[in-house]
Amino acid sequence: MSVWKRKDLLGLRDLSREEIAAILETAKSFKPLLFREVKKVPTLKGWTVANLFFEPSTRTRVSFELAEKRLSADTVNISSSVSSVIKGETLLDTAKNLRSLVCEIIVIRHSIAGAPHLLAKRLADVGVINAGDGINEHPTQALLDMFSMQERFGRIEGLRVLIVGDILHSRVARSNIWGLRKMKAEVSVCGPLTLMPKGIDKFARVYTNLDEALIDKDAVIFLRIQRERQNSGLFPSLREYHRLYGMTEERMGRLSSKTVIMHPGPVNRGIEMVPMVADGDRSIILEQVTNGVAVRMAILYLISTVVRR
Ligand code: CP
Secondary structure (H helix, E strand, O other): OOOOOOOOEOOOOOOOHHHHHHHHHHHHHHHHHHHOOOOOOOOOOOOEEEEEEOOOOOHHHHHHHHHHHHOOOEEEEEEHHHOHHHHOOOHHHHHHHHHHOOOOEEEEEEOOOOHHHHHHHHOOOOEEEEEEEOOOEOHHHHHHHHHHHHHHHOOOOOOEEEEEOOOOOOHHHHHHHHHHHHOOOEEEEEOOHHHOOOOHHHOOEEEOOHHHHOOOOOEEEEOOOOHHHOOOOOOOOHHHHHHHHOEOHHHHHOOOOOOEEEOOOOOOEOOOEOHHHHOOOOEOHHHHHHHHHHHHHHHHHHHHOOOOO
16 A cells, blocks of 8 residues: 555655655656656646746756656646736635646745645645745755665665755755655755754754865765855855865865765856866766656656545
C-alpha cells in the first residue's frame, strides 16, 4: 500500500522519512523516460495543471511544465503580470476560478510565505504544490537536491552536507534542512552570523569560517546571494562576501576528491563561486536541473493518486 496520502505538497517540515523516500523512489522510476525518444507517458492524460508563478523563475517553472507535459497533462501558465491579480483579484479568487475551469492541480510560487497553504486549505478538491513561498520553503528544490545526492552517492543517510550563504532568507536552505535531517544526513550551515536564523544550531552545525566548514564534506550547496540585500548591512560587500564565502579554485584544491558542488540556481558567477567551479567536473548543478523534471513528475503523479476528481 502506498505511503502517500496527501493531496498537497506544501513543505518538507511535515513530511515523514517514508513519504520523502516514496517521492525519491518514484522519481527514480521516471528518470529514464527523460532520455527516451518518446518522452511521454499517459499517466495524467485528461488532467489539467495550472502553474501560477507570481515571482520570477526559470528552472522551477520550466521543469514543472515539462514534467506535466511528459505525464500528458494539459497545462496553463499564469504569471502575476498577465493575470487579473493586477486588477485587484485576490489569490484565492484566482484559484477558485481555476478550479471552475477544471484545473485539478495548482502549482504556485508566491512571495508571501503561506500562500500555498491558504489555497490547499480552502480548495478541498484541488491538489496544491508549493513551488517556493516567500522565505518559508521550496520543497521540490530540496527533493531534487536529495535525489541528486542519492544518485551520486547511492544514499543520503550519513552524508555530510554543508549549506553555504544566506541561510536566514533561504527557502531552499529551510527545506533542505528539514528533508536532509529526516533522511538522516549530517547537516551543517556556513555564512555570516547576521544571515543565520536564531536557533539554527538546534538543527544544524553552524560555521562562520568556510575553510573550516569545507573539511570532510560530501556535498556543498551554495545558495544564491540575494543582491537585493546588498545594502541591508547584513553582509559585507559582494567582493568581501566572495573572499569569505565564495568557492574559489584554491578552495577546490583543498576539497576531498569526492565532494560535489551544488547550487539551486541562478548562480551569481564570481560571487558564490568562480566559473571554473560552476563549470568544473565536481559540479552537479546541471544534473540537479535535469533531476528536477523527474522529481516533479513523481510529485504530480503521487498527488494525482489522492485528489478527488
Ligand atoms: N532553483 C530555483 O528555484 O530556480 P528558479 O528561481 O529559476 O525557479
